[in-house]
Amino acid sequence: MRWRKQGLLYAPSGERPWARSHASLPVALPLEGDVCRVFFASRDEQNRSSIGWVEADLATGTVLREAEAPVMEPGPLGHFDDHGVYPASVVEHEGALYLYYIGWNPGPTPPLFYSTIGLAVSEDGGLTFRRVSRAPVLARSEHDPCLVTSPFVMKDGGRWRMWYVSGFRWERAADGLHSYYHLKYAESDDGVAWRRDGHVAIGLKPGERNVARPCVRLEDGVYRMWYSSNWGEGYRIGYAESGDGMDWTRRDDEAGIEPSDxxxxxxxxxxxxxxxxxxxxxxxxxxxxxxxxxxxxxTPETAGAGG
Known part of the structure; x- marks a missing residue:
């Protein structure tokens, strides 16, 4: 399918101390009609990220309201999320909202970094969140030695399913450090305790460095995934399909959206x-x-690829 760009929806003004720059990793929560609460991460002057939101009419591309304060801030010193938090995926469950978020720490040599996956719950529709634990629900492991980040979570029948970014290598090059990560898969019975065995959902193609931030939808028996892909020249948006959510066929030429001029x-x-x-x-x-x-x-220009 092809996408029609509606333009820039939101960028922080820089007036709020917690939101001097950036509106990263948008996650939309539909409210009523065309209005959504869009969560994102903004950064302060020390480059520490917090999670805020805007309410926007996506039919008109109009921002209606903006959070005065973040709904989540970095955790205490020494915790897995002490340098920043980013939204990744929101799941409605038993009247609450489960926010799977990214906790971030800088590494010893930029741009090396460490990230893990946390969980916070809201009982008031996403206006406030409490952390489920001071520890991540998914951290580095034998299967994910460098980092885990950017999960997409859905309830699918009796299972909770997660597709997440797994960092498996850093490499020194003439122009600095290069990261390598792809997408792996995990499952849970309750959305809190997760099982993984290293199954790769979307692997790297030759010459590709990163596949990142998946978004998965199940439509008419087909799992559809949009994600980011980096070949060393900046991210592009990719697309894949699957019959079971485990084995995927990449169809990046059908992503239908490219950088502007x-x-x-x-x-x-x-x-x-x-x-x-x-x-x-x-x-x-x-x-x-x-x-x-x-x-x-x-928004889509034509039908197809879930359009």
């Missing part, structure tokens, strides 16, 4: 969130600088 998303397209809002498929995504230039909105 210039402007806020002229260098990269990253971190897509795709979902139905009031009967219309919407895509939220970041452009240049991993969300530094804000987040944008797109």
């Amino acid at each position: 210039g402007g806020w998303d002229g260098e990269a397209l990253a971190y897509p969130w795709v979902g139905m809002v009031n009967g219309v498929r919407r895509m939220l995504y970041n452009g240049n600088g991993f969300g530094r230039t804000g987040l944008g909105l797109a």
Whole structure:
């Protein structure tokens, strides 16, 4: 399918101390009609990230309301999320919202970093969240030696299913350190305790460095996934399909969206969130600088690929 860009939806003004820059990793929570609460991560002057939100009408591309304070801030010193938190996936469960989020720590040599997956719960529709634990629900392991990050979680029948980013190598090159990560799979009975065996959902193609931030939808018996892909020239958006959510066929040429000729998303397209809002498929995504230039909105031009 092809996507029609609706333009930049939101970028922080820089007036709030916790949101000097960035609106990274958008996650939309539909409220009523075309209005969504869109969670994202913004950074302060020390580059520490917090989670905030805007409420926006996605039919008109209009921001209606903006959070005055973050709903989640970095954790205490020494914790897995002490340098930053990022939203990744929201699941409605028994009247509550489960927010799977990313906890981040800087490594000893930039750009090396460490990330793990935490869980917070909201009982008031996403206006406040409490951490389920001071520890992550998914951390580095034998299967994921460098990092885990950017999960997408869904309830699928009696199972909770997670597709997540797994970092497996860093490499020194003439232009600095290069990260390598792909997408793996995990399951849970309760959304808190997760099982994994190293199953790779989306692997790297030759010459590809990173596959990141999946978004999965089950439609008419087909699992559809949008994600980010990096070949060393900035992220692009990819697309894949699966009959069981385990074995995927990449169809990146059907992603249907490319960087603009210039402007806020002229260098990269990253971190897509795709979902139905009031009967219309919407895509939220970041452009240049991993969300530094804000987040944008797109809608399908034609049917197909879930359109």
